[in-house]
Amino acid sequence: MPLENPQRFTVTAALIYANGPIHIGHLAGCYLPADIYVRYLRSTGRDVAFISGTDEHGVPITIRAKKEGMTPQQVVDKYYTQIKDSFEQFGISFDIYSRTSNPVHHETSQQFFTTLYDKGYFDEEVTEQYFDEVANQFLADRYIVGTCPVCANPNAYGDQCERCGTALSPNELIEPHSTLSGSKPVKRQTKNWNLPLDRMQPDIEAYVNSHTEWKTNVFGQCQSWLKEGLRPRAMTRDLDWGIKVPLPDADGKVLYVWFDAPIGYISMTKEWAAEQGRDWELYWKDQNTKLVHFIGKDNIVFHCIIFPAMLMAEGSLILADNVPANEFMNLEGDKISTSRNWAVWLHEYLDDLPGKQDVLRYVLTANAPETKDSEFTWKDFQTRNNSELVAILGNFVNRAVVLTHKFNGGVVPGTSVSDDETQLALDHALLDELAQYPDRIGQAIEQYRFREALGLLLDVARLGNKYFAETEPWKVAKTDPQRANTVLNRALQIAANLAILCEPFLPFTAEKLRAQLNLMASPDRKLDWTNAGRADLLVEGTQLAPAELLFAKLEDDFIQLQIDKLNKTKAMNAIDNAGAPISGAPTDGTPEALEQAAETTIPAPKDTITYDDFVKLDIRIGTITEAERVPKSDKLLKLRVDDGMGGRQILSGIAKHFTPEELIGQQVTFLANLAPRKMMGQESQGMILMAEDADGSLALLPPHKAVWNGGTVS
Template sequence: MGNDKFKRYTVTAALPYTNGPVHIGHLAGVYIPADIYVRFLRSTGKDVIFVCGSDEHGVPITLKARNEGISPQEVVDKYHKIIGDSFKDFGIAFNIYHRTSSQTHHDTASDFFRTLYDKGVFSEEETEQYFDEKAGQFLADRYIIGTCPKCGNEEAYGDQCEKCGSSLSPTELINPRSTLSGAKPVMKKTKNWFLPLDKMQPQIEAYIDLHKDWKPNVYGQCKSWLSGGLNPRAMTRDLDWGVKVPVEGAEGKVLYVWFDAPIGYISGTKDLCDPDLSVEKKADYYLNETLKPKDSWEKYWYSEDTKLVHFIGKDNIVFHCIIFPAMLMAHGQYQLADNVPANEFLNLEGDKISTSRNWAVWLHEYLEDFPDKQDVLRYVLTATAPETKDNDFTWKDFQARNNNELVAIFGNFVNRVLVLSHKYFGGQVVMGSGFSDTDLKVMEELKDYPSKIAASIEQYRFREALSEFMNLARLGNKYLADAEPWKLIKTDEERVKTILNIGLQIASNLAILAQPFLPFSSQKLFNMLNMEVQDWDKAGTLNLLPIGHQLNEAALLFEKIEDSAIDAQIQKLMDSKVANEQAAMKSEEAKPNVSFEQFSSMDIRIGTILEAEKVAKTKKLLKLKIDTGLDQRIIVSGIAEYYEPEQIIGKQVSVLINLEPREIKGILSQGMILMAESSDGNLSFVAPANVFPNGSTVR
């Protein structure tokens, strides 16, 4: 496997902000790929630690606290538990899931900053920064919103536009405003400490150029940043929530969250390797006591024979590939990442996942609605992972992949071979008198699957690896379907023994190879086969189950998901969308007052549409013939984009009949029908709830 120079592996997954739960975009982008990789390494016997934790010092957390009227600590305590519990229940097998509000982290981050400070790495600069005079506070990046200069989004943050993904600085925003008071901020001088990325660019560039084998999206984004020239970046902020800057003259300042957060991987490793970790921390940290590290924390970060891999989303590439490596270079003791496999974004039902719009599938809610289907979501999100480009999750595809692939291929094969073994041979592993050419061909094909799957995982091509795994399940399914042991049992019992033996051996191989992708199903299959969990190197053979081995009872590996369950999820999303639209609706401002006499001069009557047709060479106009009760007249109305002509014949409408006639596209229009228009541009007729005589007056 891979490069033998590495004795141990340190694998990190991006620290999620504790200002909200985890959703499927996070899972597909970071946590499932990382978990597959780590579970594979463990199955091959590698010394690996898997570190993650809650990022509890970001500005979004202080904004959340402010909006909810609670303290930042209360916010992070709430979401640390929700996120940690979700990961644990979903089966993300971290060695430790810790938190950056811990004392260990504060000490580690402070010591790291102090080391760079004492080495003279930072430049101390007085710069102008946005200040909210009304709130009396300097504004960090996310305390400022304005119009994005790249795409025109009016709600872009001071560090990033979430609509187009562009990285920004607050001074680039058009019409900036404070999120604290809504006021326009002013520029005011303040002192901060900067990491001189400009001076370090040659060193950083040399590091990036050593890794041309990185995923194209990662390497390409790094080269783009470097080609534009790096600038010094402030590593401190004027805030009161975070790790305090440990130098004199830094009162009221904390470490920049992107200086602080990646150090969380190190502080998490320290606690993981601490044999005297307190009982309270062990409970709070979601420490996996069964995955004890073999070495000191320094070995996992300082040693050249340790491979460091960061799993992140594409919005974190610059921080993990340029800023954090620059910090580690400046420190001098740490090894740099060997790879940073970042995925693209996952969309949901054709729309961008949005926390603020509640357009997401939240992990903790999924686990409530589908408590025994962790592996189904793992499978679907891996099969559709946005590895090279943005991809889309739909509930219908989720259902189809479960029913047509997990149930119909993998589950069907396992169920058949186990049920038939119990039916014909009392659940014992038996063997016939010899192998056919087909048997030998299947056995030969089987040998290659472990190495093919392993190669794809080692190259971070998890979709490809999962596809190869399912090809083995297809091989088993086809073998059984072609052999038809349920027919042969009447005439050739010896042949059936061989068929079922090969089928069971394939099933046991699937149990081993499923471990990285479908850990719950793998364990369930091991239990049905009455096998101990086997390491990866045991796969690829047909002697995993000895003759006479007793199988446990068969059970369904996967169950069909009914339309009703999917319809409920789609309805939940639609309800969220409607609620969002209603919350976002803004009524037009009232027009200037009119006198009663002016209003009384309008003659509005109830009429019925008798005829309707589209006006030639226009997209918006319909020619209507309306019975007003006084006469029948022609009115031209701009509603063609909302109504088909045949749909509205016979409809009653309100008509302003004393509007000055005017010619529109050569047609004399004698009046106006009244329409209600919502803030999102939808139109509806203003009409009586019950049928009224034509000519009735609207007052």
């Protein structure tokens, strides 16, 4: 059950790997909603600790270090600084933004592991894993490359094939080799320590089921994992980069990155509390503290199942009250991809569009992927800026300030009670409606409905524009100056309220608005949420600053520069990660794309085969009659294919390209005589054939007209 009337809040935002910069998908996924939530809580007077930092251990760090020719420590130092600076410039108001390489984190993580070990929670297990005899180390999945057994991609990783999307294990690769030395790895026995999630499942189920108020995507994903049945998971790894396992017989072993990373929330709270002279335990052990984790959907299982299991085992720490995970944000019709440089990078945005932090904050919130994946486009960015921020919010404030300068010398006028019943009713209706907005916006924020809250904020500006349209003070000033002054005062009070209400969403705009209105707090007029909705925030006689536009219109040529930048990236993506040209380079008409297309070549043909080789392939046409996602897999779909011979089950790694619903009824081409194989515990009896476009998207290969199921391809 959700905690009612908590005394304090511990709010965390996901610890991002320090192996690259921040992009808009990260912001929309968790950091921006977390910041809005925390800024609102602070404005209501709540005690809040907003905690985040960089995750600086794990294989992604070592892979980036190898790629950049740096040490892992150099990599995390580089990206920690860049990420922290970007967040600060964008206005993400962490109480602390730290890192998991700090000594306090190593100490806290090792203490946590030791506590669980001493309580007997871990199961020791000896297994065989791949070992590189040249590099003299065990190999994580991503350090093993071989031929994919599904699509024959020669560069498939030990955990998945990035060409066909199939989830793999190192044992399934054909002719595996080490990316460290290029040598063929051997199997060696190694011991690791498992957290027995299977035995802990009843307690985890009870915890999850007590939070039916969680977002449907979060609660549903948890139920899927629980229904499948939890399995033990190793909490240690055979690596040389990470936090050393604090046991005498654990040389060459480090804590699993998803064991130590969430403990970072605790160690970073310790750092912050020590700096502020506070007691960190109040934020992690007091039952009147509300713990909220903001994450992206790819981290749900770690924050809702594995980390709570760790906390339960430790015994003295509180569990999360809510985990409001967002879905993914796409970019211009394609998934954001760091490897393909298909992203809007925050540090580049801040350089290209200085002073426009709030425009991006507004657009990402207005189009946040709260319940389903959403999409960022530069045209939508321009439209929302021009038609909403400029035309509604900025226009209202500008009119109020300009008219006050014109008719009252820029001084906040007083009010008078009108004898006109229509005018009186109009003012009462305005003030009554204004008074309701803080509670309505606040409720939406507290229920993690940030898009709705932002819409209500814009409605406050609409309320002001509507009031101007109904009262027309520029006309009334000629015949009834007192009435015009009253209207201007009411409008300025709305603007003052906007300065408070927009601060969680648009903090830079709120600051500009406070300066323009010369809005200052006083003992009886605190400029926070507790006083929002009042009609006396601005004191009569206050001198306003000169009128200044809050937002500027964005012209087409300015936006086109950003679109061209992405088009250049699209053209460059005709070259794969290894530098080999990919067929079908896009030609979108830009000089860069045309130049890239001219340099693009078709991949070299595979070795010649004989007709006898070809006739061994039994390629047929079938119709997909059933389709569903494979539990615990982001890649696999389980398909039932009518093959004219009673039907068969085929597992295909295409879940990121197609939904199950859109596949049902489609005729497809499939390889019928591929030897059956197990994937995720289920048997696949064939392979769906696909065409891959230059951008990595997949297309079905149906016949150009309907063919009987079981028809052969020859």
